[in-house]
Amino acid sequence: MLTHLISADRCATCRLCCNFRRSSAWETPILTPELADLLRLRGLPLRSRSDGSITFSLHFPEHAPESFCANCPALNPDSGCTLPRELRPIECRLWPLRLMRISSGALVLGLYDACPALSPAVRKQMIREATGTLLPTLLRIADEQPGIVRPFHPAYSVIWQE
Ligand code: SF4
Numbered sequence: 001m002l003t004h005l006i007s008a009d010r011c012a013t014c015r016l017c018c019n020f021r022r023s024s025a026w027e028t029p030i031l032t033p034e035l036a037d038l039l040r041l042r043g044l045p046l047r048s049r050s051d052g053s054i055t056f057s058l059h060f061p062e063h064a065p066e067s068f069c070a071n072c073p074a075l076n077p078d079s080g081c082t083l084p085r086e087l088r089p090i091e092c093r094l095w096p097l098r099l100m101r102i103s104s105g106a107l108v109l110g111l112y113d114a115c116p117a118l119s120p121a122v123r124k125q126m127i128r129e130a131t132g133t134l135l136p137t138l139l140r141i142a143d144e145q146p147g148i149v150r151p152f153h154p155a156y157s158v159i160w161q162e
């Protein structure tokens with residue numbers, strides 16, 4: 001969605017968004033049922049969470065510590081995400097933005113501060129676009145896919161609040 005600001009090539013060399021500690025496996029992206037069907041056809045391992053949402057299955061060795069990191073099964077460790085853009089989960093397409101709810105219940109838009117692609121100029125432009133022309137689209141996505149609205153996490157700067 002913001003590939004004119006952060007290129008796929010940049011993400012392919014970073015991959016921070018595409019591997020998950022055992023303790024943060026809850027952060028794997030949520031898939032719509034339609035997308036899940038398409039990804040199953042590509043042979044990707046998926047799992048259902050207790051709330052019914054569908055996501056990628058991660059492989060952790062049996063006695064792996066909580067800090068052990070597993071790659072998303074759609075990741076090629078050498079070249080990055082193997083999925084064409086139209087088959088990427090919406091949360092992946094939004095990164096490093098995330099829709100979240102704070103304790104009051106208000107919807108907020110967060111920007112992941114540790115994203116290495118966020119130079120001061122890119123950060124400034126991303127905030128301008130995300131809180132400007134892109135905001136109606138983000139609000140529609142939050143409305144249509146409420147499951148992707150995550151609890152607030154302090155690793156994100158709040159750049160917009162309803
Ligand atoms: S942290 Fe930033 S540069 Fe790294 S993969 Fe995520 S969006 Fe791309």
Ligand code: SF4
Binds near residue numbers: 074083
């Ligand atoms: S689907 Fe692609 S972009 Fe999303 S976490 Fe997996 S490898 Fe990364």
